[in-house]
Amino acid sequence: MANMKETAARTLKRARTAGAQAKRKGARLAQQIAKQPVVRKARKEAANVRGKAVALAGKVADRVTGRARKRTRAKVAAAAAAGAVAVAAAVGVGLARKRKR
Numbered sequence: 564m565a566n567m568k569e570t571a572a573r574t575l576k577r578a579r580t581a582g583a584q585a586k587r588k589g590a591r592l593a594q595q596i597a598k599q600p601v602v603r604k605a606r607k608e609a610a611n612v613r614g615k616a617v618a619l620a621g622k623v624a625d626r627v628t629g630r631a632r633k634r635t636r637a638k639v640a641a642a643a644a645a646g647a648v649a650v651a652a653a654v655g656v657g658l659a660r661k662r663k664r
Contacts, residue, residue, distance in 0.1 A: 596602055625631040
């Protein structure tokens with residue numbers, strides 16, 4: 564009876580060891596595959612598509628809720644502000660050049 568228990572314990576230990584080894588080997592293989600350029604490119608592509616889908620969903624939601632008009636107004640205002648900053652910078656550069664002369 565004792566001999567049978569020892570055999571069962573040994574078998575169980577072997578099974579656990581084999582499971583752990585398989586897990587480690589699988590993790591190593593997964594790492595190697597993840598480093599391949601093709602997989603990296605696919606991951607980037609998927610992230611890009613995901614971002615576009617989120618943006619599109621946001622646009623649809625904005626149209627439904629009426630935020631689209633507010634958004635376009637905000638864009639126009641931001642563009643105007645950016646333009647004003649660019650003009651001010653150009654004027655500042657011009658003045659600085661005049662001072663140098």
